[in-house]
Amino acid sequence: MLVLTRKVNESIKIGDEIEITILSVSGEQIKIGIDAPKHVEIHRKEVYLDIQNENNQASQTSVDLLKQLNINFKNAR
Structure with missing residues (x-):
């Protein structure tokens, strides 16, 4: 530092x-x-960490949703 x-x-x-x-x-x-x-994003650190956490949760939710949709699609065949 x-x-x-x-x-x-x-x-x-x-x-x-x-x-x-x-x-x-x-x-x-x-x-x-x-x-x-x-184009340069500026955030307080605690806000930045909250944004990162939200993004991680959203991306995980998307993966889980896609997996479930894939299972449902295969079962519907």
Whole structure:
């Protein structure tokens, strides 16, 4: 993990397209601004993990449904 120290209004660049700017610091909270192209998805980590979990559950449901449909189709013959 890279650890950097930045002050308010200072930025960090990630590649050519992403810039993270420190907007304010208040106690233990830090506000950051992220400037990135629209095709780059940006989520808080807990939201990202929830999305991944939902996607995994949806894909598993699809596999289970296809298996059941296949069984039903074979039995209908």
